Amino acid sequence: xxxxxxxxxxxxxxxxxxxxxxxxxxxxxxxxxxxxxxxxxxxxxxxxxxxxxxxxxxxxxxxxxxxxxxx
Amino acid sequence: xxxxxxxxxxxxxxxxxxxxxxxxxxxxxxxxxxxxxxxxxxxxxxxxxxxxxxxxxxxxxxxxxxxxxxxxxxxxxxxxxxxxxxxxxxxxxxxxxxxxxxxxxxxxxxxxxxxxxxxxxxxxxxxxxxxxxxxxxxxxxxxxxxxxxxxxxxxxxxxxxxxxxxxxxxxxxxxxxxxxxxxxxxxxxxxxxxxxxxxxxxxxxxxxxxxxxxxxxxxxxxxxxxxxxxxxxxxxxxxxxxxxxxxxxxxxxxxxxxxxxxxxxxxxxxxxxxxxxxxxxxxxxxxxxxxxxxxxxxxxxxxxxxxxxxxxxxxxxxxxxxxxxxxxxxxxxxxxxxxxxxxxxxxxxxxxxxxxxxxxxxxxxxxxxxxxxxxxxxxxxxxxxxxxxxxxxxxxxxxxxxxxxxxxxxxxxxxxxxxxxxxxxxxxxxxxxxxxxxxxxxxxxxxxxxxxxxxxxxxxxxxxxxxxxxxxxxxxxxxxxxxxxxxxxxxxxxxxxxxxxxxxxxxxx
Numbered sequence: 185x186x187x188x189x190x191x192x193x194x195x196x197x198x199x200x201x202x203x204x205x206x207x208x209x210x211x212x213x214x215x216x217x218x219x220x221x222x223x224x225x226x227x228x229x230x231x232x233x234x235x236x237x238x239x240x241x242x243x244x245x246x247x248x249x250x251x252x253x254x255x
Numbered sequence: 256x257x258x259x260x261x262x263x264x265x266x267x268x269x270x271x272x273x274x275x276x277x278x279x280x281x282x283x284x285x286x287x288x289x290x291x292x293x294x295x296x297x298x299x300x301x302x303x304x305x306x307x308x309x310x311x312x313x314x315x316x317x318x319x320x321x322x323x324x325x326x327x328x329x330x331x332x333x334x335x336x337x338x339x340x341x342x343x344x345x346x347x348x349x350x351x352x353x354x355x356x357x358x359x360x361x362x363x364x365x366x367x368x369x370x371x372x373x374x375x376x377x378x379x380x381x382x383x384x385x386x387x388x389x390x391x392x393x394x395x396x397x398x399x400x401x402x403x404x405x406x407x408x409x410x411x412x413x414x415x416x417x418x419x420x421x422x423x424x425x426x427x428x429x430x431x432x433x434x435x436x437x438x439x440x441x442x443x444x445x446x447x448x449x450x451x452x453x454x455x456x457x458x459x460x461x462x463x464x465x466x467x468x469x470x471x472x473x474x475x476x477x478x479x480x481x482x483x484x485x486x487x488x489x490x491x492x493x494x495x496x497x498x499x500x501x502x503x504x505x506x507x508x509x510x511x512x513x514x515x516x517x518x519x520x521x522x523x524x525x526x527x528x529x530x531x532x533x534x535x536x537x538x539x540x541x542x543x544x545x546x547x548x549x550x551x552x553x554x555x556x557x558x559x560x561x562x563x564x565x566x567x568x569x570x571x572x573x574x575x576x577x578x579x580x581x582x583x584x585x586x587x588x589x590x591x592x593x594x595x596x597x598x599x600x601x602x603x604x605x606x607x608x609x610x611x612x613x614x615x616x617x618x619x620x621x622x623x624x625x626x627x628x629x630x631x632x633x634x635x636x637x638x639x640x641x642x643x644x645x646x647x648x649x650x651x652x653x654x655x656x657x658x659x660x661x662x663x664x665x666x667x668x669x670x671x672x673x674x675x676x677x678x679x680x681x682x683x684x685x686x687x688x689x690x691x692x693x694x695x696x697x698x699x700x701x702x703x704x705x706x707x708x709x710x711x712x713x714x715x716x717x718x719x720x721x722x723x724x725x726x727x728x729x730x731x732x733x734x735x736x737x738x739x740x741x742x743x744x745x746x747x748x749x750x751x752x753x754x755x756x757x758x759x760x761x762x763x764x
Contacts, residue, residue: 193578194616220611221680222527222579247618 187230189252191245195219200241202252206234214252215239230254269307269317273341281340284437286414287481289322289339292372296485297326301335305358309350317342319350320375323358325367328492334362337372340415345375347421349385352393359399366498368408370488371424374415393420400427405599408495412484413438413464413474425473429596430491430548432476432484433464440467440474469551472585477551490546494560494567495600502601502748508565509541511737518733526649526675532557532574535607535647539563539737540570548596549589555579556586558593560602564741569597572607573658575648582613582657584627590657591627594634603641603744606665610654611680629763632656636663637754641747643740646670646718646727651679661726666747669729669739670718676727677716681709 198218202208208228217224232254239251270290272278278288287295294300304324310316320342325334336355338345347355362369378387386392397420403409404427411428415437422440425431433440441462448454448461460466467474478484496503518538523530536545540561547559555578559570571590573580582590597604613619613628635642635657643666644659655676659665670676677684685708686693693701714720721727731739 193581193583193614194618220579220581220614221682222575222581222611223529224579225529225576 185255186235187228187232187254188250189214189226189228189254191217191247191249191251192226193217193219193224194246195224195244197239197241197243197245197251198223200237200239202234202237204234204237208232208234208254217245226251228252228254265308265311268314269311272317272339273315273343277341285434285480286340286374286437288341289337289372289374292414292481292485293322293326293335293337295482296335296370296372296488297328298330299327301326305361306350306354309354310348315343316348319348319354320345321347321351321354323354325361325365328489331368331492331497332365333368333370333492334358334365335370335372338375338415340374340376343376343379345415346377346379347375347386347393348379348382351379352386352396353391355396356391356399359396359403362407363399363403366407366500368410368492368495368497369403371409371411371428373411373413373417373421373424375418375421376416377418377421397423397427400424404429405499405595407498408492408600410488410491412488413440414481414484415439416441418442418444429599430475431467431473432478432487433468433474434478434481434484435464438464438474465551468549472549472552472589475548475552487546491560494546494602499599499601503567505565505567506562508562509544511538511540512542514538518736522648522671522673522733524673526680529575529579531576532572532580532607532609532647536561536570536572539605539740540568541565548593553583553585553589555581555583556590558589560597563605563737563744566741566744567602568740568744569593569602569604570607571604571658573610573647573654575609578614579611580609581611582628582631582654584619584622584624587613587624587627587631587657591630591634594631594638598634598638598640601640603747604635604638604643604659605740606642606644606659608644608646608650608654608658609648610650610658612652612654613657626763628653628657632663633760633762635659637760639750639752639754641666641744641750643743643747644668645736645740646674646676648673649675649677649680651675651677666750667729667743668727669731670721670727671733671736672718672730674718675713675716676718676721677712681712681716684712685709 195217199216201213209231212228213225215226235255236253301324310319320339322337336358409428411425411431413433417440439462445456445458468477544562555574557572557574661668
């Protein structure tokens, strides 16, 4: 089953913490956004493997944009 | 047949509720029979039941599909109405509505909490003339709820559907607990939505418990079972007085849970790094006392009841772990209702501020963040209970105002030694003031210049300077915070304040 990790708020992708193929658990940070001068970690909401990363560091994402796909 | 025997048989028949097949259907879904719910909820079942024989001339409508009465929860008297979904799907007939209205009137006269155990398909269309448009029709239930609001606690436990007009019972309650998978609220069913507006949607998606507790915010607490919902209500009630005239009961005091990391070790030095505010809350309140409201909704702000040394408090805390703790339209809305709830029933408020400000950008402006923010600030200003503002790490911009900043008559503003209060954070401020200057500088000189200005700015907003100016009232060591709050709460117990004289404000809703 595929599950998307989406941006919780608008901001810039500051750090991509995982690589494609990495194992993640619920609560593992996938990327850290930078918004409102704050670091905003965005975590996986499921256990699985990172199938696809949809963003690069420096990208702007809007709330709800897909950041990664977990399998 | 002998009279006594007739009476006894009738009583037994009514107590059983609807037909066996409906009991069966309910139990397959994990739904308890209404009378079993009541047994579980009350210390010892209902003490008094009203209009038990309502509609007893019609064999198919025992108690007319609703149980009403009075019982005790944690020794405290409460009134209750509870739909029986084995009787015509818990629909409302003429007598159902009259029973609900009467128990509400009783709750108002006795000035005791009112519980609504909802599991109903809505109006019984065959009875509409008798139960819908008239003076004592269903509309009166809602009118009464509005009148009772803030006088006595009103709690809704939603075990099944709450359809059409019926969906307003939860809406007017202080709190709505929904059972995942069974509870739902909607004005028009999926079937009706398809017919009338052509939308194809499932009940869960449109009006399910999970949706309402995490997206719409109409639900407050998502329970995994009926038992969990009932236990939540029992715990919730321990924080409340029976009505607005009294104070919340003081319970036995407990130390907080013990942890390896102390508060001072918990809070990161870097203002911009996330930390988990729940970890701080757990270290401030009595063990196991936290009773959170809207955990699944607008998670960047935490609202919940807890106890400090046995004394009930309402906690409003920014959560830097979620969305940086920035306030959004939904979190402001969540705060406004929670503050009103606590203020109505004399529960002191503790604000734990760690906030970079209100969110900016197109999305939130279109969602009306300004009016939702104004709503939160209205509720917070008007609250006349003891109001303690703690600046945990930072309070920037209007975030300071929303979290009961000094201008909003908190009884005290205290800060941890590393806290910052400013119009904006150092990075944003230096950028705002020196953007042109920075651009003019040769690239290699920029970092040093920016760093120098950061330091200057930080000095300017130094927390000891703010204390020296008496902008904040005290600076407290993190590990002394609980004891400090305890002393303040004790001292402010006799606070007696009328906010202002008028009919009522014109609220930014």
